[in-house]
Amino acid sequence: MNKLTIKDIAKKFNVSISTVSKALNDSYEISDATKEKIQKYAKENNYKPNFNALSLKNRSTKTIGIILPTMLNYFFAQVFNGIEKTALERGYKVITCISNESYDKELEIIEMLSNGSIDGFILSMSKETEINANFSHFQETIENGIPIVMFDRVASAIECDKIITDDFNGALNTVEHLYKSGHRKIGFVSTLSNLHIGQQRFLGYKKGIETVGLPFNEEYVINIIDTDYKKYEEILSPFLKKNKLDSIITTGESAAVASMKAALKLGYQIPKDMSVIAFSNGILARHSSPKMTTISQHGELMGETAATILIDRLENKLTDFTKKVIKTDLVIRDSSK
Incomplete structure (x- = not known):
């Protein structure tokens, strides 16, 4: 049977x-x-979780499972490049799957690959998993002897290796930079307010406003949740029209491009009338018009770090769990003064 x-x-x-x-x-x-x-x-019916991992613990496949939440974000492509490069250098293959922000899909992938196909996982949680705080599948995997390294979106309740961006200081430093460049009406556009990384970026922005001595104005903040990026521009247009901001920080590149398009249609010149700065440092930023100033999260370095830590753990070179914080840098281009 x-x-x-x-x-x-x-x-x-x-x-x-x-x-x-x-x-x-x-x-x-x-x-x-x-x-x-x-x-x-x-x-x-004598159900046993589909993890033959215990009996397979000593059988190395020299393969790493990568689970990305989406393919639409260039940051994850950068992380993937970093993982693959390091894995190949150290003699490991990779299997990559996309959870499409779905808990069910993520669970299915973990069950499918935990039957002896891979030695360990590198993953960034799906939006559904994080919002509903469903982490038992990660715990079960680790208990069955399959290590997990989480990056970017991590579960604080799970004990494993983690690599995160310094989101808080990334946003704080950007506010300070804008203030020093003469900006006083600094807005914040978030498409990630239901995720920890988005909350950290907002808190960094808020702290930055406080640090430079500006009053915090809730009107200058807009949260766009679970909306198709094609609709960002029409949502942002009235927001920009009403607040007459001289600069904005966005949690991602799509929102920044939409902000620039909406601002240009309202008659703003960028960066003369408004500076726009986005988290991430991908293809959109380099090809937008004008080219976009970004807060670089160093995706490739994050991927290299994740792969190094996982392989070191698989090769018994690590005992304690590590949490690495990757610092951000401001990459100045043409969308800011």
Whole structure:
């Protein structure tokens, strides 16, 4: 008889994979009745998590699993380059999967690759996983002897190696830079306010405003959540028109490009009337018109660091978990004074 999987249980009760996972992990999000019948069925049918990892612990595949939350963000492509380069140099192959910001997809990928296909994971959490704080699949993976290195979006509740950007100081330093360049009406555009990295960037901005002695004005902050980037421009146009800002910091490049387009249509000249600075330092920034000033997160370095740490751990060169913070730099181009 084939081994019972989470998918089989989901099919049996006509629920999602994540519901089964939560029920098996005794999550408070699932009703007791549902939990009880799923747990009972799993027990009766001798369900074991699909991690043969324990028996495979000593069998090295020299392969690393990479899970990225999206392909639409150039930052993740930079991280991937860094991981792949370092992995190849050290004799490892990589398998790359995209979770598309979905918890179910992320869980499916981890289950699929944890059957002996890979030795360890490098991953950045999906938006759904972070917002719902569903981390049990990471814990289970680590307990089964498969190490995880998290980057950029990390779960503080999980004990593993982590590499993050210094988001807070990145934003704070940018406010100070704008202030020194003569800006006084500094706005903040966030498309990540429901994620920790977005919150850190906002707190850095707020602290920066305070540090330079400007009054904090809530009107100068706009949060755009779960909106298609094609709609950013029409959302930003009234925001810019109303506040007559002389500069803005955005949490990503798409929002910065949309801000510039909206500002130009309102008759602003960039950077004469308004400076625009974005987090990340990708293709959009170099090809936008004017070329965009960015807060570089050094994606490639982040990837190299993640791969080095994971491989060192796989080769028993590490004992304690590490948390590395990658400092940001301001790359000045034509969109700021």
